[in-house]
Amino acid sequence: MRPSTPVFAAIALFTLGFAGAGLHVLATAPGEAARMEASAALVRAAGLTDLALFTEARYSRHPSMADLHSAFQDAPMSFEHFPSGTFVSPPVGFGGGRLGGSAEEVAQ
């Protein structure tokens, strides 16, 4: 047997594995779509706004509803102390640096 035969066969096998993964995606798609539709229906019926991924603190349980990153919200001098806090990126463009009015409006 030539040395390349088993190696090429293995590569073909892994490529088939890729095709298998693709088929798995297609085969599970209808069931998963139904499951996600059921979750979406629950979100609608219960009026939910967030994912239950991080349940340890109120601002990590509902990141979209949390206070606007108020300082010291749990205790004075407290830094972020939950690991999930590291998953939330700092806000982009936080604070525009101006109130938004023109000079004329401010002078009024």
Next chain:
Amino acid sequence: MTPWINRQRSLADYTLAALGRRKGKTFALVAVYALVVFVVASAMLFATALTREADLVLAEAPELTVQHVKMGRHEMIDGAEITKIAGLRGVSSVEGRLWGYFYDATSGANYTFQVPSDPALVPGPGEAIVGEGVQRARRATWEGAPLFLSRFTGDMVKFEVARTLGAESALVSSDLVLLNEADFRAFFDLPDGVWTDLAVSIRNPREIDTVIDKASRLMPDARFVTRDEIRRTYQKLFSWREGLMIALASAAVLAFAIFAADKASGLSADEAREIGILKAIGWDTRDVISMKLWEGALVSLGAFLIGTLGAYVHVFGFGAGLIAPVLKGWSVIYPDFRLAPLVDGMQIATLFLLTVLPYTAATLVPIWRAASADPDQVMR
């Protein structure tokens, strides 16, 4: 078979025989390479699947949520605001939402208490509908084990569990305890006519900005959160987390890059000798380069296939067991969720280009230099 294919096949045979002579080294290289691909691909697949799920599921969240903000904190909102907002053009309905948190000292977990907006989901008096994580955290021994909650020392409130929400929706419902309005107000000692926040439905999504503009004049101290902002919060969260995972993996990637560059670009004395002998027995420069390209391509393609396929099985077969502990953090209730399999062709192509091509290319330059030199020079 055309002569070209025959020739390439023979070169591959020779390359593999040469790799076979350095079995341990080749095996270690492919294993480490595949592991690096596995970590990066796992993070990519996980984040993509989670983002898609969040997008689809939270598409049903309220179009606009209105919070009352006092002293920089979220406060209860007065029921009188409902009529104010409902009077605005373009608003189809306004509903007060009641939700809050409860720390259960017996299980050490935080629950999210909520009154469902759909009457069909509202449990009867003294009853609760709970998420799968609540029963798990309480170590409930049977499906409908009643919920005993203590708000302070000497206090005990009992709710019958009317239903447990299934694991299929765990990602949104794991820590939920759904109550009816009267029970919720009694449990938290809330007066009538106040709400946690307001959920606003707007007829035409393009009017959301106008409605916010008008509403913020009526309620200058309110904060408005749109459904689109909720979606963006999660997109940002997941892309940040994916980036964080890849950043954590970057030390490994860097170490591998140094290892691979050293392996691929620096020729060992043995390899230089080998090339010299090949040239001396009549191989030309092109043959030597083709042979080495085969080596680079086989090693990196093998590692890519093993790593990516392994990542797929890990994320969608085993629920990303190696990533989950990083996500769990300190929460007692972590949803027992599975993700819908999803493969983004573009992402896989990017991963392929970032892993297979550089390695194969890195092998080229030094080989070309050695192969074009005089055999006598190289062998010395």
